[in-house]
Each structure stands twice: as C-alpha cells, then as structure tokens.
Amino acid sequence: MKLSGLLVILVALLVPFIWWPQISQNRDVIALGSQYLGLMSLICMALGQIIATRWPGIEALFGPMDQSYRLHKWLGLGGVITLLLHDTIDAEMKGLGKETVIVEAAETAGEISLYGILIFVVITVATFIPYHLWKWTHRLIGLFFVAGGMHYLFILKPFKNGDPLGLYMYLVMALGTIAYIYTSAPRGIRPGRKYQVDSITPQGDALAVEMSPKGGALKHKAGQFAFFAFTDAGYTEPHPFTISSAPKDDGKLRITVAPLGDFTMRLRQAVGAGQAVRVQGPYGHFGRGSKKPEIWVAAGVGVTPFVALAQALKADGPAVQMIFAVRNADQAPHLAELQDLAAANPRLSLTLWESSKSGRLTGDKIAEIAGGDLKGTRVSFCGPSEMRRALSLSLAGYGVSGRNFHFEAFEIRTGLGLKRFGAWLLKRAQQAKEAAN
Missing domain, CATH: 3.40.50.80 (Nucleotide-binding domain of ferredoxin-NADP reductase (FNR) module)
Structure with missing residues (x-):
C-alpha cells in the first residue's frame, strides 16, 4: 500500500479533531468521543466506497489494485469496529434540544445501519458463501452507509450541520454516496472497452481466449490485469483476469481461463467466437522489475x-x-x-x-x-x-x-485469515502434545 494513500486515510480521520477543543467545552467528553467514533465509521466506509469504484487515480494514490482492495477490506472492518464502539458507548448529551419525530427516525436509521452492516460483514467473512450471492449482497452495504448518514444528519449533536465539522462530513457523505451510486449503476454505462472473441484454443488444462477491439483498444502493460464481462455469454458481472499477452499494435488481448471455480467452469462452456466482451482496466503493477537478474x-x-x-x-x-x-x-x-x-x-x-x-x-x-x-x-x-x-x-x-x-493477489473477496489462524493454533497444539509425550 502506498504511503500517500495511508496518509490520506489518516488525515481524513483526524480532520474532525481540529474542532474537538471548541466542541468539547463544557461537554461530556465520553459521549462526545462516542459521537466522534460514529464520524470515523462514516469516514472509513466512505473511503472504502471510493476505492471500490476503481476510478482513475485510485491505484496512483492507494497502490496497485490488489493492495487497494485489501485496504478497502480493512477500512470496512475499521468502520464496523468504530460503529460498534459508537453503539456501545452512550453518545447522548444533555442540553442539545428536544427529541422530535425526525430525531427518533434518525435513531431508527442508525440501528438499521448497524445491524445491516453487521449482517453483511458476517457474509463477507464467511467465504464459503458462493461468490455471486456475496457479490449481490455486498452491493447493499452502501444502502446502510446512506442510512448511517441520515442518522448523523438528523441526530442531536453538539454542532450544527452548517458548522465547519458539519460541512466536512457533508463532503465525506457526498463522496461516499456518489461512489456507491457509481458502483451500483448498470455496468453498461461505466467506462469500458468493447471487444469481440476471435478464437478459443486449449492450453494445457486451460483455455486461451483471444479477442479483438471493436473501437478504441485497451492500453495495457505486460503483467497487468483487467475486468472482463462476457455479456453475450450471459455474464454481465465483470471478473478479473490477467492479460496473458503483451501489448500489440492491433490492440488484441488474450486471457487464459482455468477451471478454478464455478464461474470459470461455466464460462469455459458458455464463451464462443464472435461473442461480445466488455473490458475495464487495466490495473496492477506486477512485473515492473529492475535491470538486475x-x-x-x-x-x-x-x-x-x-x-x-x-x-x-x-x-x-x-x-x-x-x-x-x-x-x-x-x-x-x-x-x-x-x-x-x-x-x-x-x-x-x-x-x-x-x-x-x-x-x-x-x-x-x-x-x-x-x-x-x-x-x-x-x-x-x-x-x-x-x-x-x-x-x-x-x-x-x-x-x-x-x-x-x-x-499480486487480486482476490476481490478475502476473509480475515481466521481459517489460517485456526490451522496455526491446531498445529501448535499438536506440537505441544507431541513434545509432552
């Protein structure tokens, strides 16, 4: 991960504390701290939504896409942890005004946001759930981010939405919401390149799919990957594949598909010559070596x-x-x-x-x-x-x-390493048992 991206995240999380000395005067600092935890949760989730867009400049700021996606995962986890702490620590303050129907609705929106995000985080961590089901549910997390934003806007708090901190959070929520709308939009309206499958040839236990551009060609470097949607084969959801050919003057691309999962097994049977493919990318910095051996x-x-x-x-x-x-x-x-x-x-x-x-x-x-x-x-x-x-x-x-x-590990979906940690604990227990005997 790039230092520039980590600095952006750190600064984004620390900006609200500029106004802490002013806001905390004669206030319950524990309750205020809880409210700040809620702000940090929104900031983490907004940054995660932005990274998920794969907008130009994301890799330049946060690092290659495989690293950016890992950062996206940990931002999501950070958002959940701060949200849980916010819910656990009492954030109510005296003298902020009278609760109204709107305030009560905002509190309900906050609860919906909390429990909805928790459910989808569990689904994400449970990597045994099929990818296509996870991908469909994962898109709904943005709705709970929006619900959390509504909770923030209308809840009683020790500053106004028009104050500097309020305006800063307006910006955070606007960027996060725009990013969510973009990632949820129909795939066809996103920037991409149109290709057509030329040929499919066996390569060991895999298939090489060669394709030609139908218009402007993708400009990539050797070692990069892109997202491919085989629209004519009925697979409109883009999946990442490494481009297994160096850049060519005619813009042709080749990917190599091995039967590694449900999607690739089905794709091998469905893809055919003449079919349309939509390509987004390129991404990654793999293979950028030096002049040394x-x-x-x-x-x-x-x-x-x-x-x-x-x-x-x-x-x-x-x-x-x-x-x-x-x-x-x-x-x-x-x-x-x-x-x-x-x-x-x-x-x-x-x-x-x-x-x-x-x-x-x-x-x-x-x-x-x-x-x-x-x-x-x-x-x-x-x-x-x-x-x-x-x-x-x-x-x-x-x-x-x-x-x-x-x-380069551009897994779009990863767990938290719990399975590997469990295996390590089991191994250590077996070693301890053998040593005792």
Missing part, C-alpha cells in the same frame, strides 16, 4: 502474467530465470510458447518443474536452479497463496527479503 516462479495458470512479460522481454533486458511449476507437462498452459520465447531470447531461461516427478517445489530447489546465493535477487511469484507463503519463508534464508519477493 530476476527469478520468475509460476504455478499452474499463474503463468499468465509471465507469458506477457516474456513476450515483452527485450534482448538487452535483465537476465531472467523462469521456473514453471505444474503437476504434469500436459497440464501446463502456454508451455510451447514459453519454450519458443526462451529459445529466441538468450536473456530468458526456462525450467519446467513437474511435481508428479520431482515433488513439491521449494525454496531450496529454486536456489539450486538459480545457482545458490539469491541475496538482492528480485523474485516474482504468481500462484496459490499457500505456495506463495511457503516459498517466501524459505527463500528468506537465501537472502530474498520481503521487499524483493513480489506477488
């Missing part, structure tokens, strides 16, 4: 950004050792293409790692292939998260710092 580690369909990067690798570019890990060679997407690229470019060395024959790929094996000491070497990885964590830990012993281990 690099190691690329791809696992399965995680090879897609590296295919594009290999196509774009110049003959005078950095030396690259690429390791492609698959179970069997016949399952490896774009293997023949990579072999041809490696044969044509002396700066690219390709090693195929078949786990069915050689076992699991480890940091020790990568170091052995690359020649030992890896201190200062940039390693880029794309593949399963469990493999990424294991390799990151083992490669640290060979001098590959976290700063030099690069990956």
